[in-house]
Each structure stands twice: as C-alpha cells, then as structure tokens.
Amino acid sequence: MPVSTVPSKATEASIKVSNGLKDSHQSPKNTLVIGIVAGEVSGDSLGADFMAQMNNLRDDIVWVGVGGSQMQAQGLQSIFPLSRLAVMGLVEVLSQLPDLFKARRELLTAFAAANIDWFVGIDAPDFNLRVAKKLKPKGVFCVQYVSPSIWAWRESRIHGIKAATHLVLCLFPFELPVYERHDHPAICVGHPLLHTMDQTLIETPINQLRSELVWHNDGLQQFFIERFDNVSQLICVMPGSRRGEITAILPLMLDGIQRLLLLDPKLCFIIPTVDQNHQYIVQDVIDQRTEQLRSAIAVIYDESQPAFSQQAMAASDMVMLASGTATLEAMLLERPMVIVYQLNKLTFELAKRLVKVPYVGLPNILAGDAIVPELIQEQATGDNICRTVLRVLQPRAYGEQLQDLVTTKQILQQQSNHDSAHSVVEQWYMQTKG
Structure with a gap:
C-alpha cells in the first residue's frame, strides 16, 4: 500500500x-x-x-x-x-x-x-x-x-x-x-498553518492591510505619522524567537539595513516580537546603532492580536527572516523573502556532516530548488543582505519569486x-x- x-x-x-x-x-x-x-x-x-x-x-x-x-x-x-x-x-x-x-x-x-x-x-x-x-x-x-x-x-x-x-x-x-x-x-x-491561516490576509489589498495594522497599534501610529507619504517600501524583519537567534542574527540584519538606508532613506522596517520580553531584547540591540537606523525601525508587540506577526508580514512588501516556521508563514501569505541565518561555527560544521538536505528554508525544501535566497553563515554579511534585498525588490525578481512561492504553496495544498x-x-x- x-x-x-x-x-x-x-x-x-x-x-x-x-x-x-x-x-x-x-x-x-x-x-x-x-x-x-x-x-x-x-x-x-x-x-x-x-x-x-x-x-x-x-x-x-x-x-x-x-x-x-x-x-x-x-x-x-x-x-x-x-x-x-x-x-x-x-x-x-x-x-x-x-x-x-x-x-x-x-x-x-x-x-x-x-x-x-x-x-x-x-x-x-x-x-x-x-x-x-x-x-x-x-x-x-x-x-x-x-x-x-x-x-x-x-x-x-x-x-x-x-x-x-x-x-x-x-x-x-x-x-x-x-x-x-x-x-x-x-x-x-499537512501543516496546521494550511488550515488556520487567515485567508483575508491574502485576499485583502496590501494598502488596506497596512492601514488596519497601523490603526490598531499605537506604536505604529506614532511611527508612521512621522513618515506620512514618505515610505518607499515596508520590510518585515523577523530575526527568530529565541534569544540566541536574536543576538546572533539581528546584528547581521541591522548591518544590511544600515546599508539599505544609505541607498534608499525612505525604506521602513517593522519587527514583530512574540512577547514583551523579546521586544525589549530586540530594542536593546537596535538602540546601540545610529539614529538613522533607529528611526527607520519599529519594534512592536501586540498582545491583543495572537497572529500579529502574520499581520505584519502580510502588510509588508517583503520579509527578511531567520529560518524556521516563519518562512512557511511568509510563503502561505505570498510574501517574497530573504532568509538570513547563522549558527555557532562548530554546530554548523557538525550539521553539515549530518544533514542531508541542501536548504534551510521550508519554501526551498518544498520546492526542491532555491526559489528563496538563503544567506547562511559567512554569506550572511551586511553587504550581501543589502544586495540581495535590493535584487528581490526589483519588479522582475519580485514577480518571479512570488510566482514560485504561489506554485509551491498550491502543490503543498494539493499534497x-x-x-x-x-x-x-x-x-x-x-x-x-x-
């Protein structure tokens, strides 16, 4: 059988x-x-x-x-x-x-x-x-x-x-x-997200999703009122939910964001956190950076909305994230992404010997192909993050990844x-x- x-x-x-x-x-x-x-x-x-x-x-x-x-x-x-x-x-x-x-x-x-x-x-x-x-x-x-x-x-x-x-x-x-x-x-x-994902996050126009997200969150209202009609792209940043991931991966992402802001000062970034403690951890890392970078990033936790991170991803133009279930969420929400990940060197070398699959992101594992850029270990540098994000935001590359994500999602649903x-x-x- x-x-x-x-x-x-x-x-x-x-x-x-x-x-x-x-x-x-x-x-x-x-x-x-x-x-x-x-x-x-x-x-x-x-x-x-x-x-x-x-x-x-x-x-x-x-x-x-x-x-x-x-x-x-x-x-x-x-x-x-x-x-x-x-x-x-x-x-x-x-x-x-x-x-x-x-x-x-x-x-x-x-x-x-x-x-x-x-x-x-x-x-x-x-x-x-x-x-x-x-x-x-x-x-x-x-x-x-x-x-x-x-x-x-x-x-x-x-x-x-x-x-x-x-x-x-x-x-x-x-x-x-x-x-x-x-x-x-x-x-x-099937993964439970296939059944629990709010379909209105996919079907509602992104501008409406963004307005609703901001309207229901005081922190985002203050953040965006200072940037009214002055935002080129909104990028959701998700450095992981474990403290070790945040301290290892977020600084690399911030290096990339710093370079992106030099090329496009109108970019804005939102970091949804799983709880208030993580919000403080993330904010502490960001507070050590320049004023330009600090003012371009909103770190938000909203306990009134259980699926707040999904809402933040859906309201963004793209997602920069660590490996994990969030990559599946972004794919199901049909949001192009860039994966950034770094492990302890010894752990990574051991994992390379044991793990048989060539990818870390679920969309790539599901597709059997690198449909989403993965910047892992020594590739996860500020310069590489900056270049890769800018490349994904280009209309042709954006459309191609989006189509690949939708196709992979449909196949997953069928299977x-x-x-x-x-x-x-x-x-x-x-x-x-x-």
Whole structure:
C-alpha cells in the first residue's frame, strides 16, 4: 500500500468507527478509549484539532493523557500538567530525566487502567516513541503525529519508529519517501498553518492591510505619522524567537539595513516580537546603532492580536527572516523573502556532516530548488543582505519569486489533503481488519 495515499476503505472505516464497532481482540465496551500526549505547547493545538475531528466522528470517546488547555477543552482530563514534559536543552533534559522517567511510568499505569485502544503521540518523539514502544506489543494501535526529522538526518531512527508505531502523520510531503523506502505507513496531513491561516490576509489589498495594522497599534501610529507619504517600501524583519537567534542574527540584519538606508532613506522596517520580553531584547540591540537606523525601525508587540506577526508580514512588501516556521508563514501569505541565518561555527560544521538536505528554508525544501535566497553563515554579511534585498525588490525578481512561492504553496495544498482523524481511522481499520 502506498504510504502517501489514503486506503480505499475510508468510508467503510469511518462508518464502522462512528457506529462504535471494535476489534474482536479489544475489550467489550462501546466506548473508544484513546491515550494522547502532547509534549509541548505547540502540540496542544495539534492535539486539540485531532480530538475535535474524532469527536465529530463519534460522541463516546474517552480521552486519557497529557495536554494543555485546548486539548482539555475537547474532553481531555490531563493526568499531569503539560509543562512537566516541555523540557528543552540538553542540560535541562538531563537534570529532569528522573522525573521524565517517573512521568512515563505514571502514564503507562494510567493507560493500562483505562484499557486504551489507541495511543496518539503529538510531536515530542523522544518521549512519545518510548511510550509507544511499550504499548504497541500489548495490542494498542500507536500513532506518531509529527514525524521526527529522519528525512534530514539520522535516517536509521526509522527502525525505532517502526518498532513503536503503526502509523506516522507527517506535516510535509517531502517526509514521505523515507517511510516508503522502509515500508512503514505514513500519511501527509499537512501543516496546521494550511488550515488556520487567515485567508483575508491574502485576499485583502496590501494598502488596506497596512492601514488596519497601523490603526490598531499605537506604536505604529506614532511611527508612521512621522513618515506620512514618505515610505518607499515596508520590510518585515523577523530575526527568530529565541534569544540566541536574536543576538546572533539581528546584528547581521541591522548591518544590511544600515546599508539599505544609505541607498534608499525612505525604506521602513517593522519587527514583530512574540512577547514583551523579546521586544525589549530586540530594542536593546537596535538602540546601540545610529539614529538613522533607529528611526527607520519599529519594534512592536501586540498582545491583543495572537497572529500579529502574520499581520505584519502580510502588510509588508517583503520579509527578511531567520529560518524556521516563519518562512512557511511568509510563503502561505505570498510574501517574497530573504532568509538570513547563522549558527555557532562548530554546530554548523557538525550539521553539515549530518544533514542531508541542501536548504534551510521550508519554501526551498518544498520546492526542491532555491526559489528563496538563503544567506547562511559567512554569506550572511551586511553587504550581501543589502544586495540581495535590493535584487528581490526589483519588479522582475519580485514577480518571479512570488510566482514560485504561489506554485509551491498550491502543490503543498494539493499534497496535504488528508485530515488527521480519518487518516488514523482508515489505517487502524486496514491494519486490524485486513
């Protein structure tokens, strides 16, 4: 069975699950008991969406596991707080290992008491795959939602994934071939941004978006009132959300901006931040620069608008950004971009040896081509940033990149047309019913 397609018995499977039919080897109960674990805040929304889809299929599901407020709103009584699993960084993980082992034991005990039928691990593969490996031999149908990055490095991890799961739900189509090579079921259900992105940000004229953005933000009102009718282009700058990224990448971007302002003093820049603390960090870096540069950049955080960074990108002519999910957001918003990224030299040299893909930006990985300029490591200089931004802003280059982004976006949408709940139901039916 091709891993990238949904089984042909989809309708039959959905009907049977909706009617509450169960495998003969499972306990004789009418309810479907699903264990589900989100290991971090980003997984809470994914888990909640999956739960909502399943709750629409049938109304007697019992949810057991760990999740945040969104998953709890869908019926999960979390065994313990999600924050207990949301540990990042090698040192932090090592110090929390005893409690993580204890948390796993508590989960397995709760799952055994609940006699779960399925286990769905949302991201956090280091934790969830270890849980699944204990459950799969006991007859629990195990799903990993969000593939580990085996498509990029350490493909040998596929053997552990196969031992722990019956199905992997992938966010991107380029993740599927590795599973196909190793004959393990995987389905591309698409990145949640494909479903949650506000379409009005794409359909509304940019001038209207810009007016609305400024109108609803006092800081931007003050910034633009001094530049009324005196702006040539607006560029959204996103140096990353981690402090290490900001301190490493923002100074390089500012070097480029300084040179751009010498060539076009009417350029304006906006930096949306994820919270007020990041706003202070970014502003401190900028305050060390010249008056001309400081006056051309607005650093804004707006807690009243959860998708403020997307609004800022949509209202801008182009985006200068670090690698990451923001590159996917910019592509979905159909905004041309330039990627700037720099790692610690030792980390970069190690990554070069391990990572198999030639690009860092998701649009380029998805397209299989350098449709977006990437200025990485020694290429990330002020001169190169300045030249590349000016080149992208030229009408012909701008139009060509925009067309490439739209084409790549359309292909991604076509290849991500399976919803997560039906995908799991169908695969469960195929593997248990034959």
